[in-house]
Amino acid sequence: MQNHQVWVFIEQRDGKPADVSFELLSKGRKLADSLKGTLKSVVIGQNAKGIAEETFKYGADEALLIDSPELRLYRTMPYTRIMNELIGKHKPRIVLFGATVTGRDLAPRVASNTRSGLTADCTDLRISDIKYIGKDYKELLLQIRPAFGGNIVATIITPDVHVQMATVREGVMEMHPVDKPKPVKITHIPFTAGDTDGLLEIIEQHREESKVNLKAAPIIVAGGYGLGSKDNFKLLYDLAHVIGGEVAGSRAAVDAGFIGSERQVGQTGVTVRPKLYIAIGISGAIQHRAGMQEAKKIIAINSDSEAPIFGVSHYGIVGDAMQIIPMFIEQYKNKLK
Numbered sequence: 001m002q003n004h005q006v007w008v009f010i011e012q013r014d015g016k017p018a019d020v021s022f023e024l025l026s027k028g029r030k031l032a033d034s035l036k037g038t039l040k041s042v043v044i045g046q047n048a049k050g051i052a053e054e055t056f057k058y059g060a061d062e063a064l065l066i067d068s069p070e071l072r073l074y075r076t077m078p079y080t081r082i083m084n085e086l087i088g089k090h091k092p093r094i095v096l097f098g099a100t101v102t103g104r105d106l107a108p109r110v111a112s113n114t115r116s117g118l119t120a121d122c123t124d125l126r127i128s129d130i131k132y133i134g135k136d137y138k139e140l141l142l143q144i145r146p147a148f149g150g151n152i153v154a155t156i157i158t159p160d161v162h163v164q165m166a167t168v169r170e171g172v173m174e175m176h177p178v179d180k181p182k183p184v185k186i187t188h189i190p191f192t193a194g195d196t197d198g199l200l201e202i203i204e205q206h207r208e209e210s211k212v213n214l215k216a217a218p219i220i221v222a223g224g225y226g227l228g229s230k231d232n233f234k235l236l237y238d239l240a241h242v243i244g245g246e247v248a249g250s251r252a253a254v255d256a257g258f259i260g261s262e263r264q265v266g267q268t269g270v271t272v273r274p275k276l277y278i279a280i281g282i283s284g285a286i287q288h289r290a291g292m293q294e295a296k297k298i299i300a301i302n303s304d305s306e307a308p309i310f311g312v313s314h315y316g317i318v319g320d321a322m323q324i325i326p327m328f329i330e331q332y333k334n335k336l337k
Contacts (some may be wrong), residue, residue, distance in 0.1 A: 004037025004139075005066075005092035009083070010055060011102050013074075014042070017051045020098035020170040022058045024200030027125060027173040028096055040064055042086065045070035046077055049186065056181045062073045063184075068191035070128060073103050073205070076109070077189040078197045083110045086189070093160055094141050099167035111165050117158020118165040119143035121267060123172055123290045131160055139165070142308075146267050146286045148307065153286055171215055172290075186316055212246065212262045218275045219245030222265055222292070225252035226281030226302060233258050235325045238282065242332045248272070250282045253322030266291035284309025301325075 006028045006304035011018040030040040035301055041055035041063045045050060052063035066117040068297035087095065087110065095110070097103035099121050124144040130137045140157050141164040147154035158164050178290055214220060221240040233247075240247045249259035251266055265272055267287035277295035282288060284307055286298070292298070293312045301321050316323060 004032070004035040004036060006032040006035070006094045007190070008039070008041050008050060008055075008060075009086075009098075009103070009106065010043045010049055011098050011100060012045050012048060015045070015051070017054065018098055018100065018170070019175065020103075023170070023173040023175045024053070024057055024096045024098065024168060025060060026060035026176040027168070028094070028104065029143070029178065031094060031125060031127055032059075032061075037093065038062065040092070041321075042066075042083070042084055044071050046070075052186050053184050056184050057076050057177045058175065059178045060180075061185070062180050063186045064189055065186050066189045066191050070191060070193060070197065073202050074103055074106075075200055075202065076195070077199055079106055080109045080113070080193060081194050081196070082189075082191075084113045087114045087116070088280045093139075093162070093164065094163045095163060097165070097167045103167050106119045107165060107167050114163055115161060116163035116165050117143075117146060117161045117169075119156045119158075120167045122166045122168050122292075123144050123153075124268065125282070127167060127169070130157055130159065132157065134154050134157075146290060169267070169271060171273070174273070177289050177303075183206045186309060194298065210262050214246055214248055214270045214272050214311065216262065217242055217246035217272070217319070219278075220248050220265070220272055220274045220292075220295075221245050221278045222248040222250065222257065222282060223253055223289075224250040224282030225256055225258075225278045226283065226304075227253065227258065228269065228281075230258045232322060235322070235329075239278070239325055239329050239332075242329050245276070245278075250285075250288050253282075279313065280311050280325065283307045284312065292309070301309060 008024045010021040037060045041060045043052040043068045052065045097107040122145045125140040137159045143156040161331040248265045254264045267290045271291045275296045281298045298313040299315045300309045301317045305318045
């Protein structure tokens with residue numbers, strides 16, 4: 001009998017669960033339904049029962065809870081050992097992690113130890129039957145992500161292993177509370193300290209929260225390398241100020257020093273779903289589109305009529321942004337008088 005379990009590692013910090021974990025539960029629920037299987041959350045921490053209970057709002061059938069004062073802060077050795085033991089024993093079909101600092105440390109170690117397939121920074125996950133090198137594989141996880149600098153979208157499969165793993169960035173999957181949560185079923189797994197747990201001791205932590213919250217912005221004005229200079233980006237701030245939006249940029253604009261990396265949208269930045277996304281001087285490579293194509297309305301301004309960004313935009317303007325943006329600002333100011 002096939003073991004069709006989908007697991008999601010629930011990341012938490014200071015007793016607060018990470019949004020990406022609940023986003024993955026929402027996606028995991030769909031994957032589990034496709035497999036006619038079960039969705040389990042894996043919660044590791046201290047006094048984390050409340051977090052385990054919260055996972056049922058997002059579709060969990062069962063929560064595996066490992067709770068101990070030793071696990072209050074994320075440490076590589078004990079967390080990895082716990083995940084290795086659980087996966088080795090239960091052999092779930094799919095295990096999902098957030099592509100965070102923690103997830104990127106934990107997932108590859110677990111995949112290596114358990115000899116599991118792992119794809120990083122996926123932008124989509126699906127279940128499908130696959131024929132590969134003349135052999136049929138049933139219900140494989142399709143791990144979809146941009147590759148070769150974002151020039152193509154690759155579909156990756158790991159057909160020769162039972163356990164398939166993936167990491168996904170925050171904001172890529174939509175978070176959806178389920179209409180009818182399952183009854184809370186928490187399986188408490190006792191914590192036993194290991195010999196290697198004490199190899200790393202956390203003396204103190206310093207953390208600086210981001211001052212920019214692009215995910216919460218209803219309107220985003222984003223600029224690309226096509227704007228030409230940091231000075232030209234000032235017009236984006238003027239436009240954003242008038243319409244009550246946040247300013248963002250493509251990776252090319254960040255790499256050129258036009259805008260800070262905390263404002264980068266795309267596969268290697270933030271994934272956003274604003275009500276309005278204005279893309280200015282952005283060509284629209286796959287990696288950038290992966291971070292903004294779920295916006296409700298997209299307006300693209302570009303001098304190149306063949307730019308890929310026009311393929312996902314609802315409204316396109318071909319022309320010089322340095323002439324068009326002042327006209328936008330003037331029109332908005334007149335409307336708001």
